[in-house]
Amino acid sequence: xxxxxxxxxxxxxxxDNPVLRGMxxxxxxxxxxxxxxxxxxxxxxxxxxxxxxxxADAGEIWFDGARVDQLPERELAKLRRRVGMVFQxxxxxxxxxxxxxxxxxLRKHHALSQAKAITEARTRLEQVYMADYADRYPAELSDxxxxxxxxxxxxxxxxxxVLFDEPTTGLDPVSARxxxxxxxxxxxxxITAIVVSHDPPSIFGVADRIALLxxxxxxxxATPAELEASTDPVVQQFIxxxxxxxxxxxxx
Amino acid sequence: MIAxxxxxxxDYAKAAxxxxxxxxxxxxxxxxxxxxxxxxxxxxxxxxxxxxxxxVFIIVTLGFIGMVMxxxxxxxxxxxxxxxxxxxxxxxRLIVSDFGPTLCAMMLATRVGAxxxxxxxxxxxxxxxxxxxxxxxxxIDYLIVPRFIASLVMTLALSVVGATVMYxxxxxxxxxxxxxxxxLFFDLELLRLRHVGMFVVKALAYGAxxxxxxxxxxxxxRGSSEGVGWATTAAxxxxxxxxxxxxxxxxxAALFIFGGDL
Amino acid sequence: xxxxxxxATTRVAQEIGGILVMTWQVLxxxxxxxxxxxxxxxxxxxxxxxxxxxxxxxxFFAGGLMTLQTGPFVKRLGATSIAGWGAxxxxxxxxxxxxxxxxxxGRVGANNTAELATMTVTEQLDGLRALAxxxxxxxxxxxxxxxIAMLVALTxxxxxxxxTGASVVGHSMLEIDWATMYHSFADNLRxxxxxxxxxxxxxxxxAIAVASCYFGVTVKGGAVGVGRxxxxxxxASAVSIMLLDFFITYLST
Numbered sequence: 151x152x153x154x155x156x157x158x159x160x161x162x163x164x165x166d167n168p169v170l171r172g173m174x175x176x177x178x179x180x181x182x183x184x185x186x187x188x189x190x191x192x193x194x195x196x197x198x199x200x201x202x203x204x205x206a207d208a209g210e211i212w213f214d215g216a217r218v219d220q221l222p223e224r225e226l227a228k229l230r231r232r233v234g235m236v237f238q239x240x241x242x243x244x245x246x247x248x249x250x251x252x253x254x255x256l257r258k259h260h261a262l263s264q265a266k267a268i269t270e271a272r273t274r275l276e277q278v279y280m281a282d283y284a285d286r287y288p289a290e291l292s293d294x295x296x297x298x299x300x301x302x303x304x305x306x307x308x309x310x311x312v313l314f315d316e317p318t319t320g321l322d323p324v325s326a327r328x329x330x331x332x333x334x335x336x337x338x339x340x341i342t343a344i345v346v347s348h349d350p351p352s353i354f355g356v357a358d359r360i361a362l363l364x365x366x367x368x369x370x371x372a373t374p375a376e377l378e379a380s381t382d383p384v385v386q387q388f389i390x391x392x393x394x395x396x397x398x399x400x401x402x
Numbered sequence: 403m404i405a406x407x408x409x410x411x412x413d414y415a416k417a418a419x420x421x422x423x424x425x426x427x428x429x430x431x432x433x434x435x436x437x438x439x440x441x442x443x444x445x446x447x448x449x450x451x452x453x454x455x456x457x458v459f460i461i462v463t464l465g466f467i468g469m470v471m472x473x474x475x476x477x478x479x480x481x482x483x484x485x486x487x488x489x490x491x492x493x494x495r496l497i498v499s500d501f502g503p504t505l506c507a508m509m510l511a512t513r514v515g516a517x518x519x520x521x522x523x524x525x526x527x528x529x530x531x532x533x534x535x536x537x538x539x540x541x542i543d544y545l546i547v548p549r550f551i552a553s554l555v556m557t558l559a560l561s562v563v564g565a566t567v568m569y570x571x572x573x574x575x576x577x578x579x580x581x582x583x584x585x586l587f588f589d590l591e592l593l594r595l596r597h598v599g600m601f602v603v604k605a606l607a608y609g610a611x612x613x614x615x616x617x618x619x620x621x622x623x624r625g626s627s628e629g630v631g632w633a634t635t636a637a638x639x640x641x642x643x644x645x646x647x648x649x650x651x652x653x654x655a656a657l658f659i660f661g662g663d664l
Numbered sequence: 665x666x667x668x669x670x671x672a673t674t675r676v677a678q679e680i681g682g683i684l685v686m687t688w689q690v691l692x693x694x695x696x697x698x699x700x701x702x703x704x705x706x707x708x709x710x711x712x713x714x715x716x717x718x719x720x721x722x723x724f725f726a727g728g729l730m731t732l733q734t735g736p737f738v739k740r741l742g743a744t745s746i747a748g749w750g751a752x753x754x755x756x757x758x759x760x761x762x763x764x765x766x767x768x769x770g771r772v773g774a775n776n777t778a779e780l781a782t783m784t785v786t787e788q789l790d791g792l793r794a795l796a797x798x799x800x801x802x803x804x805x806x807x808x809x810x811x812i813a814m815l816v817a818l819t820x821x822x823x824x825x826x827x828t829g830a831s832v833v834g835h836s837m838l839e840i841d842w843a844t845m846y847h848s849f850a851d852n853l854r855x856x857x858x859x860x861x862x863x864x865x866x867x868x869x870x871a872i873a874v875a876s877c878y879f880g881v882t883v884k885g886g887a888v889g890v891g892r893x894x895x896x897x898x899x900a901s902a903v904s905i906m907l908l909d910f911f912i913t914y915l916s917t
Binding site: 459462466469470471473474478492500508509511512513516517519520521523524527626627628629630631633634635638642643646647649650653654657 | 718721722725726728729732733736737753754757758762763766767769770771774775777778779781782785786833837886887888889890891892893894895898899901902903906907909910913914
C-alpha cells in the first residue's frame, strides 16, 4: 500500500521550544487514523503543517504523490480544497447563520448563486442532523452543534481528506459520541479522516489505526487492539491514563 | 419603529445617567483620595504613560496640520489680496483660542481614550475589576481617579506643546513656501488674555472628559475580546464627539461673555 | 534611552512595512477584480448605518465652529459678505475632510479592527484559509472598497451639512442673514475647493481602511490584544490622515 498522506522526518520548533523532532507518519487512503498524545506534544501542529497554516522547519510532507510543504500560498488553495479541516474551536463565522456559513463555501468553490447555495446548504446541514438550526447564528448554539455545523461546512468543500482537531474535546459524552458517529459515517463514503484526539472512547471506538505522538516523534503506530496489547510502558501509561509512569510531560 | 426608537432613547438615557454617575463618583473619589492621601505614585505613573505615549504623536500630527493650515491660508490670500500681514496674528489667535487644545484633544481621544478603554475593558472581561471589588477597592477610585488627574494635567501640557509646534510649523511653512517674513508672522499683537483663558478652560474641559468617557466605556465592556473591541471603539468615538461638542459650547459661551468679540 | 528609541523605531518601521505589504496584497487582489459583491454590499450598508448620524452631527458642529471663529472678525471689519468665505473655504478644503475622516476612523475603522481582530483571535481567519478562501480577497478587499466609497460619500454629505451649520450659527449667534451667507458661499467658493476635499477623502478612506484591516488581522493575544489593536489602528489612521493631508495639499497646488 502506498501512502496517501505522509510526514517524512518533519521538524518544527516555536522559538527555543522544539515540538516536532523528526516525525514520520504515513496514512493510507480511506482509513480513519487517530493521532493521540499529551497536550502540547504537537498533534495539532502536525495537521496544520499539512495544510500550510504553519510551515515546517525541516522535512517533507506529501499528499497524493506530490510534495506540499513548500507550496506558495496561491497553490495551497488547491490543496486546501482537497484537504478539509475542522478546527477545535469550530471557527464558524459568527456574522453568518449556519446555512450562510455552509453556503459561502458552495458559492465560492462550486460557483452556485446565493439562493441555490442556501438550499444546498440546508441539505448539507441535514446530513449532520442540524437542519432545524440552519437559520441560527453560531453564538446561539452549543459547542456540539457548532462542531457538527463546522463538519458540514468542511464537507461542502468536497474534500478527499478531512482533518479533525480534537473534535470531541469539551463536549458532553452524548454530543461526543454523535461526532464519533459522523466521523465513522464519513469513512464509509471513502473519505480519509485524520483525527487529533485524546478522548479514549473515540479512539478505541472509531479508529482504524492509532499513532501515538511522544516527544516529537511517532512512538507507536498500530490498530486499537494491538495498541492495547502493547508492552511499551509509555503506551500503556497513556491509554490507561495513569499519572505515574515513565512518560515525561512538560511542566510536571 | 416607534417602539424601537423609544427603546433606543431609553438606552441612551440610561447610558447618560451611568456616565453621569461615573463622573460624580470620580469627583467624589478625588475628594476621598485627598483626605486619605492615597499613593501619588499611580498618578505619576499614569502621567508618564499618557505623556510618553502621546508626545511624538502630538508633535507629528499637530506639526503637519499647522503646516497645512498655513499653506492653505497663504494660498487663498495670495489669490485674493496678497497681503500676509494679518496671517500670523490671526493664526496664533485661532491656535490659542481653538485649534491648539481642540485638535490636540481630538488626537488624545484616539490615543489616550482608546488606551484607557482597552486597558480597563480587558480588566473587566478578565474579571479583574470584580476581583478589585471583592478586595474592597472601588474600581473607580483605583482605575479612573488617577487617570483623571493625570489626564487633566497632561492634556494641558500637551496642548501647550502641540500649539507651539503648530505655530512654529506654520511660521516655517509661510517662510519657505511663500516667503513671509518670520518677524511679521510671529507677532502676538492680537493675542489677548481671554484667548489664553479659553485655551486653559478648553484644555481642562477636554482633559476631564476623555478619561471619564473612556473609563466608562471600559467598565461597560462585556463578553470577551468582542466586548473589549466594542468598548475601545465606543471610547474613541464618544470622547472625540464630546470634544467637538464641548468646543462648540465653550466657544459659543465665550462669544456671549465677551460680547461678540472673540 | 537610545535603545528605547531604537526599539520604538524598529517597531514603527515594522508596522509601516506590514501596512505596505497589505496595501500591495489588496491592489493585487483587485487585478483582475474578483470582488465578493455580497460582502461589499453588507459592509457598505453596515458602515453607512453606523457612521452617518455621528458624521452629520460632527459636520454640523464643525461648520458652526468655523463661523464662530471667523465670524466676529469679519463682522468687525463690516464685511459680512465674505463671512462664508473663511468658514466655507476652511470647511471644504481642510476641516470638513479631516474631522469627518477622524470620526469615521473612530467609528467605522475602529469597529472594523475590532471585528477582524475578534475573528483572528478566535481562529476564524485560519478557518477561512483552511477552506481555501483567501482572507485578503474575501474580507479585506470589500472592506477597503466600502470604506473608500463610504468616506467619499460622507464627505460630500458632511460638507453640505457643515455649510448649513455655518449658516445656522451665523444666523442665530452673529445675526448674519441667510441670503448674505448663501451669496458669500456662492461667490467665494469654487467647485475646485469642494473637489479638493472629496479627493482627500478618497485617500483618507484608503489609509483608514488598510490600517484598520492590518491591525485587525495581525492581532495577537486574546481580549487584551484586541483592545491594543483598535488603539493602534486609530492612532495609525490619525497619523496617516495628517501626513496625507499635507502631501496632497502640497502636491496638488
